[in-house]
Amino acid sequence: MSSYHVVVIGGGGTGGAIIHDLRQRGIEATLVERGELTSGTTGRHHGQLHCGARYAVKDREIARECMEETYILKRIAPESLEANYGLFVALTEEDEEHTPIFIQSCVESGIPTKEVPVKDALEMEPNLNPDIKRAIMVPDGTIDAWRLPLQFFAAAKHNGAAIHTFTPVTGFTYSGSAVSGVQVFDLKTQQERTIKADLVINATGAWAGQVTKMADVEIPITPGPGTMVAVKKRLNNMVISHLHPVGDGDIIVPQRGLSIIGTTQYKTDDPDDIAVPEEDITEMYRCADMLIPSFSRQKYHAAWIAARPLAGAASSVDDARNLSRDFNVVDHGPLDGREGLLSVIGGKATVLRAMAEQTVDAVCNKFGITEPCRTAETPLPAHRAYFA
Ligand SMILES: Cc1cc2nc3c(=O)[nH]c(=O)nc-3n(C[C@H](O)[C@H](O)[C@H](O)COP(=O)(O)OP(=O)(O)OC[C@H]3O[C@@H](n4cnc5c(N)ncnc54)[C@H](O)[C@@H]3O)c2cc1C
Structure with a gap:
């Protein structure tokens, strides 16, 4: 057991996976979240377990990581996943032309694909557009956006982690220029207090830039909001994706x-100041009907918006769309002269465990801890264990 204490800011999936990994490697750890757990982007994402096929053509590294993490999550957290597979369908002649590149890119990324005759695809998914031209099956799936992170939080809590919700970080404390802790405001007691730390990890997703600003550090991060619309019927069992170079409303x-159909893509400076544009709902219905023509005739359930934590600077929406979905661990010591602070930026919910592994590897390197990561082999407790 080490004597170091690490504070993690942010109670989304990434923060949950990090605090679990820290505790498993014997590091004392405290997590602070300004709201309820998963109240940021994590609790509002599309719910797709990405095998990486969506990214295989243009974003090879995250495609590979998604595939590897899909296998791992199926082993360690099956209760939060549906292994229902995904079907990429070509709708136009251009889509058909794109299909060989798509298949080749998947193969090169380690993602198994199987072409299904259109007749069989329609038997498997009877609500699909009958005019589809090709159908490729891949190991996508569905994630319960809330249960999966809760499984990580449950493991961390029962392994001695301190987790404080409704506790926003309002600033940092310093020893010289190095971060020595966080200042928080406890919304339950209405008290300010300081939590000392040997290292602070900023795992605040789309808010990461706002948090580093409190330490006078700028990081390249683009919050990229997107809308999703849900109807009250399970029209497909597999995740249905439009097989084309990536666009809006295609899953x-x-x-x-x-x-649930999604998504759109915007760019914002403030992830708290986002609302569903009315026209997004019409557009999502239009896109959904191209894949499943009866989609827009179903009873409306909900429309919501969440901000992607895109790593990198973007000056336009197109720039934001082209940013990689991969993640980086940034050590603000060598980079910005702010020792004691790490940020993890970018990524997907599917790769939360890998994001944590790389982050905690960086922590261990700094402290000279040789304990290896074991999260890929350790089955997680049930999400309900968090409340036990
Ligand atoms: C529209 C959309 C659809 C998506 N669909 C998918 C999908 O289908 N599959 C997939 O794998 N990924 C998907 N993603 C990506 C995925 O949702 C994110 O990558 C992931 O949820 C980010 O998790 P996180 O823990 O890093 O950030 P978050 O979940 O945002 O967690 C950060 C936390 O930090 C907290 N915080 C902020 N400031 C402070 C502060 N000052 N003090 C304390 N706490 C603070 C916030 O409240 C928040 O809870 C989607 C994203 C979007 C936007």
Whole structure:
């Protein structure tokens, strides 16, 4: 057991996976979240377990990581996943032309694909557009956006982690120029206090830039909001994706009794100041109907928006769309002269465990701890264990 204490800011999936990994490697750890756990982007994402096929053509590294993490999550957290597979469908002649590149890119990324005759695809998914031209099956799936992180939080809590919700970080404390802790405001007691730390990890996703600003550090991060619309019927069992170079409204994820179409792509400076544009709902219905023509005739359930934590600076929406979905661990010591502070930026919910592994490897390197990461082999407790 080490004597170092690490504070993690942010109670989304990334923060949950990090605090679990820290405790498993014997590091004392405290997590502070300004709201409820998963109240940021994590609790509002599309719910797709990405095998990486969506990224294989243009974003090879994250495609590979998604595939590897899909295998791992199926081993360690099956209760939060549906292994329902995904079907990429070509709708136009251009899509058909794109299909060989798509298949080749998947193969090169280690993602198994299987072409399914259109007749069989329509038998498997009877609500699909009958005019589809090709159908490629891949190992995508569905994630319960809330249960998966809760499984990590449950493991961390029962392994001695301190987790404080409704506790926003309002600033940092310093020893010289190095971060020595965080200042927080406890919303339950209405008290300010300081939590000392040997190292602070900023795992605040789309808010990461706002948090580093409190330490006078700028990081390249682009919050990229996107809209999703859910209808009250499970129209497809597999995740249905439009097989084309990536665009808006091209994935329908089945989630229990719902079907969810998403998403759009914007760019914002403030991830708290986002609302669903009315026209997004019409556009999502239009896109969904191209894949499943009865989508827009179903009972409306909900529309919501969440901000992607895109790593990199973007000056336009197109720039933001082209940013990689991969993640980086940034050590603000060598980079910005702010020792004691790490940020983890970018990524996807699917790769939360890998993001944590790289972050905690960086922590161990700094402290000279040789304990290896074991999160890929350790099954997680049930999400309900968090409340036990
Ligand atoms: C529209 C959309 C669809 C997506 N769909 C998918 C998908 O289908 N599959 C997939 O794998 N990924 C998907 N993603 C990506 C995925 O949702 C994110 O990569 C992931 O949820 C980010 O998790 P996180 O823990 O890093 O950030 P968050 O979940 O945002 O967690 C950061 C936390 O930090 C907290 N915080 C902020 N400031 C402070 C402060 N000062 N003090 C304390 N706490 C603070 C916030 O409240 C928040 O809870 C999608 C994203 C979007 C936007």
